[in-house]
Amino acid sequence: MATLIGKPGLRQSVSDWDTSNKQMSDIAEHWRNISHETRQDGRVLRNETTCKTHWDEVNSSRRLSDRIWDLSRWRDTLESCAQEVDKEMDALTLGKEQTERALAATVDPLEVTVECLTLRxxxxxxxxxxxxxEAQLQTEVKVIDRAQRVLQQNNDKAFEQLCLLQERRQQLTLDLQNKIEAQDIDLSCLSLNVTSADISLKPNPLRIPTGSTTPQQWAQFSQFNVSRAQEDMLASLQLREEMSVTRAQLQNELEAQRIATEFAIRKRTHQLKQAHNEMLWQLKSTQDEISNMESDIRSLEDDLEAKMAPLKLVHTRLENRTKRPGVDLCKDEVQHGLVEEAKQLEANILLLKQKLAQNQHSLQVLQQHHARLGEDLSHKQDALSLEQRSLDIRSRLTSAPFTDSSLGVVVPLTNSSGRHKLELA
Known part of the structure; x- marks a missing residue:
């Protein structure tokens, strides 16, 4: 009978074996519990991260929507302000053109006034x-010159204000275009979702771009552009009102001066007509007096000629009686009578000659004055003709040298983008 031989080695007891088994079971249960907790924590974490991711995406979308609304509100504000600037630029351009027409309308009155002065x-x-x-015409030149200077100053101010409004319009346009671009970008971002084909990981997405601004700076920038545009529009409105009032005042001044000048010309024309008629009467009366004087001179000359025969007779008688002989050469009554007659005739002839000389002198004076009257009458006729020509020349002037009734088509200034109205894409 064979003998059984066991394997060599350290053998454990049953109790150690039971203990070992229990220890293995306990360790397995312990790690299972840890694994279970880990799995539960993972599930909780998955749920939390999923919810967190979902709500973060929702909140980001909401914030994008709010931002898009803010951009839309500012777009409306900027677009409305830009349209108001365009309207104000149109109105100011119209006012400037009216002022330019008013300035051009003063050229003819000035030429007419200077022509009248030169003519006179x-x-x-x-x-x-x-x-x-003369005084009214010179005053009219001064009034027109002042009107031209004031209107030119208003034109210069209007041009400067238009340039300023154009600059504000360009700033609004640039800001509005940036808002449109930013809104398009945010709308594109809002349209993206986790299933979109064009999403991908980007390098360093958390970087802060150079030139970034704070929300306060962003809002202040647009508000500043709008505020400056509104201030310039208010200044433009005040300038337009000032230009309109100035045109009306200058119109009244020019019209009042035109009426005063033409009244002075008509009054002077009436005075010249009266003086002309007076000179005509004086000339006719002087001519009549000259005719009468010439007739009287001829009568005096005839009377002088008629006195020569009696004088010759007396002289002959006296001479012949000096030839009486002897005592018959006496101073008788005949002698005395002839002597007295001779003296009387000589005295009468002397008086007649003196009167003739006096009449001839008066005739010469009358003729000279008649010539002066004729010359003065000619000057008055020329002056009267010049005054009438002045009135004819001034008939080219209308009662209103410049008005705003005939308005042409206004071509507004374009904005920085080359379009008059900014159309949103």
Whole structure:
């Protein structure tokens, strides 16, 4: 009978075996519990991260929606402000064109006034006087010159204000275009989801781009652009009102001066007509007096001629009686009578000659004055003709040198983008 021989080695007891088995069971249960807890924690973490991811995405979408709404609100504000700037630029351009037409309308009145002044320099003699017409015409030149200077100043101010509004319009346009681009980007971001084909991981997505601004700076920038545009529009409105009031005031001044000048010309024309008629009467009366004087001179000359025969007779008688002989050569009554007759005739002839000389002198004076009257009448006729020509020249002027009634088509300035109105894409 064979003998059984066991394997050599250290053998454990049953109790050790039981203990070992229990220990293995306990360890297995312990790691199973740990594994279970780990799995439960993983499930909780998955649920939490899933919820967190979902709500973060929802919140990000909400914030994008809010941002898009803010951008849309600012777009509306900027677009509305830009449209108001365009309207104000149109209105100011219209006011500037009205002022330019008003300035151009002062050229003819100035030319007419200067032409009248030059024309009246053609007066001669006593008619070349510094009368009220001269003073009114010179005043009219000053009024027109002042109106031109004021209107030109308004034109310059309007041009500068238009340039300023154009600059504000460009700033609004640039800001609005940036808002449109930013809104398009945010709308594109809002349209993305986890299933979108064009999403991917990006290198360093958390970087802060250079030139980033805070939300406060972002809002302040647009608000600053809008505020400056509104301030410039208010200044433009005030300038337009000032230009309109200035045009009306200058219109009234020019019209009042035109009426005063034409009244002075008509009054002077009436005075010249009266003086002309007076000179005509004086000329006719002087001519009549000259005719009468010439007739009287001829009568005096005839009377003088008629006195020569009696004088010759008396002289002959006296001479012949000096030949009486002896005592018959006496101073008788005949001698005395002839002597007295001779003296009387000589005295009468002397008086007649003196009167003739006096009449001839008066005739010469009358003829000279008649010539002066004729010359003065000619000057008055020329002056009257010049005044009438002045009125004819001034008939080219209308009662309103410049008004806003005839308005042309206004071509507004374009904005920085080359379009008058900014259309949103």
């Amino acid at each position: 320099e053609g007066r001669f003699g006593n008619e070349l006087v510094n009368d009220p017409v």
